[in-house]
Amino acid sequence: MNRKPRLLTHILLLLAALAYLAPLLWMIDTSLKHEVQAVQIPPVLIPHPVRWQNYVHVLRDPQFDFSLFARNTLIIATLSSLGAMLSSSLVAYSLAKIRWRGRGLVFGIVLASMMIPFPVFMVPLYRIFRELGWIGTNLPLWVPAFFGIPFFIFLLRQFYLTIPRELSEAAVMDGCSHFGIWWRIMIPLTRPALLVVGLFSFMSAWNNFLGPLVYLTHQSSFTLSVALQVYQSRSGGTSYNLLMAASVLIIAPVLILFFLAQRTFIRGIATTGLK
């Protein structure tokens, strides 16, 4: 009696897996084909010969300086994840473990600000960054991370709240300052949560498109996502085998990062919805 539903589950799972995997597989497939073979009808399933040269071509394209764009993106992503981890954990500690007047209001602002769409800030921030002389530099894309990211403050606060009060009270008795408690108790005990913050902010900086589109003006400072869009829309158009190879190159670091930190990732996302 139990067999039929189980068979149905298997079939549905296989179909879902196919649907979710096929676009990625087709991207890789196309990236390994010759320009002519890529657009052949009916489509050729297995590329022959396999053209690894496509990747060399993308990496050596004088108009698409991949290593430069990768370095730009890496710098922004690293700095913003460092900033997010440091500032968000300090602020979260204050909101979770220190009793002070106004913290309820600040927490309210943290929650409310998550709802505000970016376009509201787009124009004024552009003005502010222009007055500061930051337009065209990568500063607008990582400096704000050092001032706390609402979503991460919220996430870490929830984690800090689960640390028993007795632990920090005992530390206070021993003459530990708040900084000491934060550094010696909170950070080590919630390392996985902090790692989640680091990972998420790294990924969102890596994937960010609208920010770089607005604030970066010179091609030499472009990030990968903006560069990819320019690569696609340049005059004459780029053939799909090269475009897919470039896409693989941009996706690969994200996927490698995911497989290295799979547990942290899944746990991190899972906890966001529960508290």
Add this chain to the structure above:
Amino acid sequence: MNDRITLREQLAGMAFAAPYLIGAAAFLVFPLAMSLYYSFCNYSMLQPPIWIGWTNYRHLLTDHAFHTALWNTIFYAAISVPFTLALSLFLALLLNQPTRGQGIYRTIVFLPSLVPLVASALIWQWLFNADKGLINSVLRPVLHMLGKAVLSPLAGMLGARHATIESLRHISPPVWLGDPHWAMAAIIFISFWGVGQTVVIFLAGLQDVPRELHEAAEMDGAGAIHRFFNITLPMLSPVIFFNLIMGIIGSWQIFDVPYVMTGGGPGRSTLFYSMYIFEAAFNQLRMGPACAMAWIQLLIILFLTVLAFASARKWVYYA
């Protein structure tokens, strides 16, 4: 003594929160006030803003492109939000079944949500390509056969006109991104591909549904469907609510995929709200209308969120 500690605590609390207090002032409150002010100004970023009252808002009443962008976004959100919610819940239930290869299936469904949206847009642009894309390469022969072998004879039997019968013999797949309606459909479709994170949140929620409840209900003879609606769904309602709020906020800001994949076209059929704001601000240097639209967007999202919270009392169940 008690007071002294409070003062110390007060200072420590503010010191630890200082990054955000400064950041919120510089990057949140101040820009918010500025953009509200600009929304009542004629401002090009090159000259100082000039106060013009409600003019920007009044002009939006007759701006056809704005109406199109607003309508497209409403349409997109109205379809995409409920369907992605239902799909993610369905996938989570499926991935929650103990099966061989469960971990692999979960990873596969999750992966696309990691893909940078610009890359997603390019992958799907290629898949949806009308002539050479994979989707139409599969659809073309299928539709052709369906038309020739089934629909056309069927129409003949039903006594349809000759022209109808003939046209059914040659059904061709849509041109997707070249057709106003199908382009919108394609963009909604892509949102289904990126549900991985929502699925993971649902999966986590499903772990928290007490097994005893299911077992007790099963003993009482409740079927699977009955248990889903009376146990799983109510227990999961806070998670559904969370995902609904995130869905509303996210869908109203859709930008990357249509900007890269269709550029808003064909015509203005995939011009979305945030794209039009971006266009007004940075292509046309009309900062005033851009800020006015952004504030309307903020109010719409606020309104929908408040609405969701108000309705939550009726259907969200907190154990």
